Amino acid sequence: MLHLVVSFCLCCWCLTDGFGEIVSVLEGDSLLLHASNIHQDDDLVWKFGAEKSLIAEMSGAAGIFFIYDDVLDGRFRNRLKLDKVTGSLTITNIRTEDAGDYELKISGAILRDTTFRVSVYARLPVPALIRDCSSSSSLSSPSNCSVLCSVVNVSAVSLSWYKGNSVLSSINVSDLSISLSLPLEVEYQDKNTYSCVINNTISNQTTHLDINTLCQTCPAKAETLPVLYQSLVLWQIVLISVVAGFLLIVTVIGIVCICNKGKTIRTKKKNTKHSALCKPKKRKTKSKTQAVYENVPKKR
Template sequence: MVHLFILFYMWHIAGVFGESVSVMEGDSVTLNTDLTEIPEDEDIWWKYGAENSLIAEISRAAGISSTYDDVPDGRFRDRLKLDDQTGSLTITNTRTEHAGDYQLEIRGAKLTSKTFSVSVYAHLPVPVISNSSHCSSSSSSSSCSLVCSSVLNVCDATLSWYAGISVLSSISVCDLSISLSLPLEVEYQDKNTYSCVLNNPISNQTTHLDINTLCHTCAEVHAPCYDSVEAVLRLVVTALMGVASAAAAVLLINDVRATRG
């Protein structure tokens, strides 16, 4: 009891506490009261959002331990769990709509408040690296043009090109109507290790660049085409030679028959 009194007193002097909590969408997050047991003369209230909607409460004296998951708009339905002993609140199967401020109020001889700022991050897709070079018969570029892109419908992620562990460039645009894309120019003989990374504060997705697979000189690009044309011409010539040989054989047979006749 003395420990709880000291804790409440420290909270009272410091004012309203604030704590930031981050969670991946689909996971559970627990907002802790830091109590080992709720005193008999204390009530626990949990409120959410700017409207301070009451979403859970515990009152030892009144025998109340309830969650109100149909407020403010039903977003918490079947997702709130209250620890009857400590008063801690757990939100299960979180979605981005559950982000926001949660206020803990411990009501007794003094009112103690603590605010939790909860961020819920969506799962990130794997970025895609593609070759954006355009070869023509007159192309002589010594570099390979690449672009890394990702379709993303959130505002809290950054797309970056890395050379080893060094950031070369990055982009973060909060525009849900477009996809993130970032260009990169590399030399064909470049031996550096490149990767494209999409990250938010708690997770990342990485795609490593395989230069040998994606980057080819224009000569290499056109060479298979020339080989194919040459192969077709050889087949045509072979076929014509076969036709000519067959025709010659027919003429020879006819000449022999004419001679015998």
């Protein structure tokens, strides 16, 4: 009999003590964490996160209630509500940074611990459908229509194309916030129902494909030349023109320099000849002896 009583007590502890609930909620909603089986004289505390920060407490016997919404740099400021009868905790306008473990400790006739593991999901955007005229299949086959389903800044989601209720293709993303695109090829005359769906654990958004509206005829191939390529060609033309103009200017300057150099050389030669003509001639100086005998008659 004693063995049965001990076993019953252990089973009750396992059910009431330990991990409690997994809760998922959308960003911006209000979250209610229930404190069940509270007695009038019980004391309880609410803690949050790995550091177990105290965010609320209640003493039923003393009739004291406290909310500590200024902890963690005021993360919960003006967003916590404590029910003074049940001890349940409400978090309003919940945010993604509010995700984590919320621990409830109840002290009374029985000590009880319960942990709520809360996941907060961002609200999903509506998928956008875009006609992809740059697709090779759209250009090669006029009867085909290429469509892109796109979403931006999403995490922990799945993006899928459906044909009726059957999944045609799907792509998943983890916790990274990125943009996703998923292509689909259909024919203009296709009468099936197609839809693009983005979903996470607790919500989804759907956009239906209207082939007659979206799948209009793509422009001719020549008209689909990318703007970037056109700009590149234009810049090449401008660059070639600039280089040609620069070379022309250098050539003209070189010719002018050569002409000026030749003119300078001819001017120097002319100046040298003129100097030689204008230079005074040196008179031959006679010696004194020659001067003395110059007037003496020579003997015959």
